[in-house]
Amino acid sequence: MSKQTRRARLRTATAEAHVERAVSVVTGRPILIRCECPLGHDHTYAEWQERFGREAAEE
Numbered sequence: 001m002s003k004q005t006r007r008a009r010l011r012t013a014t015a016e017a018h019v020e021r022a023v024s025v026v027t028g029r030p031i032l033i034r035c036e037c038p039l040g041h042d043h044t045y046a047e048w049q050e051r052f053g054r055e056a057a058e059e
Contacts, residue, residue, distance in 0.1 A: 016036070016040045016041075017034060017035070017036050018035055018036075018039070018040060018041050018042050018043070019032045019033065019034065019035060019042045020032075020033040020034075020035040020037075020042075020043060020044065020045060020048065021033075021042060021043070021044050022044070022045060037052075039051060
């Protein structure tokens with residue numbers, strides 16, 4: 001097993017799936033996106049940016 005494969009498996013095993021919430025600008029209806037980021041709980045994109053900074057969003 002390569003180092004890259006091992007890292008991907010570890011990240012998947014330790015990340016807790018949750019929801020990133022958004023709202024459609026067209027319909028106004030909620031959009032729920034599966035997320036496995038380090039926050040580990042349901043959040044909005046704005047909350048993610050507040051925690052990790054705008055630079056991380058550009059990567």
